[in-house]
Amino acid sequence: MRAVFVALPFTRLGDVAPILEGLRRLNRRARVITLDGRPCHTAEGLVIQADGAVEEPVPPDAYLCVVPSGLYEADSWGDLRLHRYLRRFSTTGGYFAASGEGLLCLASAGLLGGLRFTAPARLVKAHEPLFRYAIFEQSPVAIDGNVISSDGSDPKALFQAVFERLNIGS
Secondary structure, three states, X not given: OEEEEEOOOOEOOOOOHHHHHHHHHOOOOXXXXXXXXXXXXXXXXXXXXXOEEOOOOOXXXXXXXXXXXXXXXXXXXXXXXXXXXXXXXXXXXXXXEEEOXXXXXXXXXXXXXXXXXXXXXXXXXXXXXXXXXXXXXXXXXXXXXXXXXXXXXXXXXXXXXXHHHHOOOO
16 A cells, blocks of 8 residues: 655645654655656755656555645646646545645645535635635544545644554554
8 A cells, every 4th residue: 555745846744744754654655746756845945856746647556645735836736737636546545634735735626525624724714715615624633535634733633633544553
């Protein structure tokens, strides 16, 4: 089983770092994909090396897609290549773990319709049309369907929710 980490320009690692570290401890390193397969910079100033691009096929044994928050421009979360990748991933039966602005990626790809989710309230208000068919819940973490969402306030709670839902040890 594989995990996929979506690294967009100016991704924030802090809220998903416990998930990535937990996977590493279990020798299940996440495959890193970017929009174009090239390295990208994080909001923290680090450079993330890519294993592939969003235009590549989703691994058939993918069980988790991590979409972190970040200082994203609309051309990142609104990228049609990213939407196609996320939609293809949603057909694998795997889970999304999305935090903060990462929920913009899922919403703009049309993957939140009818689901409960959480995100920073200011983000939801600023992009209200994207979230109009989903149910906003103010809490640190929300789980509905195949989406585990976080408002970014409690990375450890997101980590615990993901590992409990996937039924894997940490």
